[in-house]
Amino acid sequence: xxxxxxxxxxxxxxxxxxxxxxxxxxxxxxxxxxxxxxxxxxxxxxxxxxxxxxxxxxxxxxxxxxxxxxxxxxxxxxxxxxxxxxxxxxxxxxxxxxxxxxxxxxxxxxxxxxxxxxxxxxxxxxxxxxxxxxxxxxxxxxxxxxxxxxxxxxxxxxxxxxxxxxxxxxxxxxxxxxxxxxxxxxxxxxxxxxxxxxxxxxxxxxxxxxxxxxxxxxxxxxxxxxxxxxxxxxxxxxxxxxxxxxxxxxxxxxxxxxxxxxxxxxxxxxxxxxxxxxxxxxxxxxxxxxxxxxxxxxxxxxxxxxxxxxxxxxxxxxxxxxxxxxxxxxxxxx
Amino acid sequence: xxxxxxxxxxxxxxxxxxxxxxxxxxxxxxxxxxxxxxxxxxxxxxxxxxxxxxxxxxxxxxxxxxxxxxxxxxxxxxxxxxxxxxxxxxxxxxxxxxxxxxxxxxxxxxxxxxxxxxxxxxxxxxxxxxxxxxxxxxxxxxxxxxxxxxxxxxxxxxxxxxxxxxxxxxxxxxxxxxxxxxxxxxxxxxxxxxxxxxxxxxxxxxxxxxxxxxxxxxxxxxxxxxxxxxxxxxxxxxxxxxxxxxxxxxxxxxxxx
Numbered sequence: 001x002x003x004x005x006x007x008x009x010x011x012x013x014x015x016x017x018x019x020x021x022x023x024x025x026x027x028x029x030x031x032x033x034x035x036x037x038x039x040x041x042x043x044x045x046x047x048x049x050x051x052x053x054x055x056x057x058x059x060x061x062x063x064x065x066x067x068x069x070x071x072x073x074x075x076x077x078x079x080x081x082x083x084x085x086x087x088x089x090x091x092x093x094x095x096x097x098x099x100x101x102x103x104x105x106x107x108x109x110x111x112x113x114x115x116x117x118x119x120x121x122x123x124x125x126x127x128x129x130x131x132x133x134x135x136x137x138x139x140x141x142x143x144x145x146x147x148x149x150x151x152x153x154x155x156x157x158x159x160x161x162x163x164x165x166x167x168x169x170x171x172x173x174x175x176x177x178x179x180x181x182x183x184x185x186x187x188x189x190x191x192x193x194x195x196x197x198x199x200x201x202x203x204x205x206x207x208x209x210x211x212x213x214x215x216x217x218x219x220x221x222x223x224x225x226x227x228x229x230x231x232x233x234x235x236x237x238x239x240x241x242x243x244x245x246x247x248x249x250x251x252x253x254x255x256x257x258x259x260x261x262x263x264x265x266x267x268x269x270x271x272x273x274x275x276x277x278x279x280x281x282x283x284x285x286x287x288x289x290x291x292x293x294x295x296x297x298x299x300x301x302x303x304x305x306x307x308x309x310x311x312x313x314x315x316x317x318x319x320x321x322x323x324x325x326x327x328x329x330x331x332x333x334x
Numbered sequence: 335x336x337x338x339x340x341x342x343x344x345x346x347x348x349x350x351x352x353x354x355x356x357x358x359x360x361x362x363x364x365x366x367x368x369x370x371x372x373x374x375x376x377x378x379x380x381x382x383x384x385x386x387x388x389x390x391x392x393x394x395x396x397x398x399x400x401x402x403x404x405x406x407x408x409x410x411x412x413x414x415x416x417x418x419x420x421x422x423x424x425x426x427x428x429x430x431x432x433x434x435x436x437x438x439x440x441x442x443x444x445x446x447x448x449x450x451x452x453x454x455x456x457x458x459x460x461x462x463x464x465x466x467x468x469x470x471x472x473x474x475x476x477x478x479x480x481x482x483x484x485x486x487x488x489x490x491x492x493x494x495x496x497x498x499x500x501x502x503x504x505x506x507x508x509x510x511x512x513x514x515x516x517x518x519x520x521x522x523x524x525x526x527x528x529x530x531x532x533x534x535x536x537x538x539x540x541x542x543x544x545x546x547x548x549x550x551x552x553x554x555x556x557x558x559x560x561x562x563x564x565x566x567x568x569x570x571x572x573x574x575x576x577x578x579x580x581x582x583x584x585x586x587x588x589x590x591x
Contacts, residue, residue: 012341077420093584100423111416129424161455 011088015181015213016051016074021083022237023069025223043069045237050144053180056207056214058228060325066237071185075105088181095195101130104174109185111170113158118312119169120154123176130177137176144172147202164195171199175206182206200226221325233328241328252327253292257317258301261286263310272304288317337436348441351397352448359393359449363457366518378521385461386549388519390453391544397445398438399478399539401516403503406430418582427575431483438479453476462549463574470557471547477564482539484571485510491575494582515541534569 023044028036044066051057072078074085076092076099085092105112106206113122127137144153148168151164153161161169167187174182187203188196204227206212218224224231224245231248233241241248257278265284270277274296291301298316305311330332342346363386370377370385380388386478396402407430418427453459462468484566489506493499512518513536520541531537542560544550551557 072417076423077417096420097425098421100421103419103421105421107418110415110418112422114340116344121339126422129422129429 014050017051017086019048019084021047022081024081042237047239053213054211056229058224058231061234065234102179103181104179106170106174106184106187108189112173113169115159118155118157126173126176146171164191186217188220223235249324252324255290255292258289258298259315260305260311261313263312266309275301289309337433338440341437341440348444352445355393355396356449356452359390383460386457387548388544389546390449392516392540393449397441399482403507407490408499411493412497416444425535434483440509456540467549471543474546476544477544478539478566481535484575487575493583510536514539538564538567
């Protein structure tokens, strides 16, 4: 019975539904030698969105934008100041323990494994905490061990694992009870390129194989490109974008960068129409000009540059997702 | 289970603690025996041999009952790692209670036996020969473990408000150490202090199990009465812990992102 209710996204309703969600914090600032001033900071300000079962959603934003606070509210760790949250159809704080059986949570900067114990013991203890019968959790563990390549690490105490190994262990721990929703708070933080890639491949498989809903926060734009079908961008506690990556690129105006190598050193080319000077290298010998394809063309930019200086060589760089998001942040602040 | 295994991992640490408990046992037994000698051979029902037994038994129980400080939960709150505990489908108090039971079970023999053996060889112990004091003592130790846990859990919950509980914990350890009968038997206290002690759960953590194990509470009614008091403290303090925890999680701010 329990397996049935968990399978296939856990019912018919949305996996996550937020409406006008707000959370304020009281911050004490030191003013003067002894006095402290009490300020109210709004970390999340009226965020609302819905995630359907099986979706893979990236929740992105700068540090302090309110990502982690939202995650804590939808997993039942923090109480919202106002607004509503439903995760897997449940109210997270009052029904936290029931919800914990339906979701898996990975905090990239923390571990839920027992530091002193081998990974195998941690998994056994978690199975006991989730009251999973051996017939359910052993095959599941074997599957995770194989797909995450944990076999060699099972008997090593967690404190002796490398960061990448520990992260794979944490993923196994979060997925042992086959949750319908997997929430990942910066899962790839601090990992090397190879470890990140393995993690992404695994998560994609997990989503496709088991129809699991993924919600992840990240600063890594490769994560976004490889993992997320949909992006939610938050800034200063507000949702500023909801849609796919192509739409985001279109909305902020995808910028191409013309890189020109000059014959002689020149002053920064700040006055070329329709461009922003992105950088000057080799004391003026190489300059990088960003432009929006819709408003101007590479040829026009090159022509404008040629009237000012003599160009020896050139290349064009395609839009960079990091730049796209940076621009979105900038436009939302203004 | 997690508690038992976690502490079983650190065998050298356990051995060092057992050694320390034994050395302090020698000191405490010497001092209390000398006190009884100075008082003319008996003091409040203790003679040299029974007071040595008291000293060694309390030393043996320090580990399992965890008389000294425990700040694990407070550390979790301080670092924000308590978020991880909260996304498990198990009550927070139940998680830590289970871990503590495992820890106590592991500590019982490695930290209990060495002081008792050394005590038996150096001073000679008066231990009961019947089954009943042992049975009552075992139940009593189990209850003492729960009471001590419940109290320390409450002190740790202060971290949800204060973040840093070192000061509170030191105050707790000093107060509970005196009132539970770790330094001197509660029966030696002046009347005002024993009245004060009786109003706290502390004597139930150490004095009561030792009284039962040494046959000081010999009549069945006295034994049952002592166990009932312990049970009341265990249930009461755990319930209070749940209440405060409910308030604490409502105002929780997870530290550090």
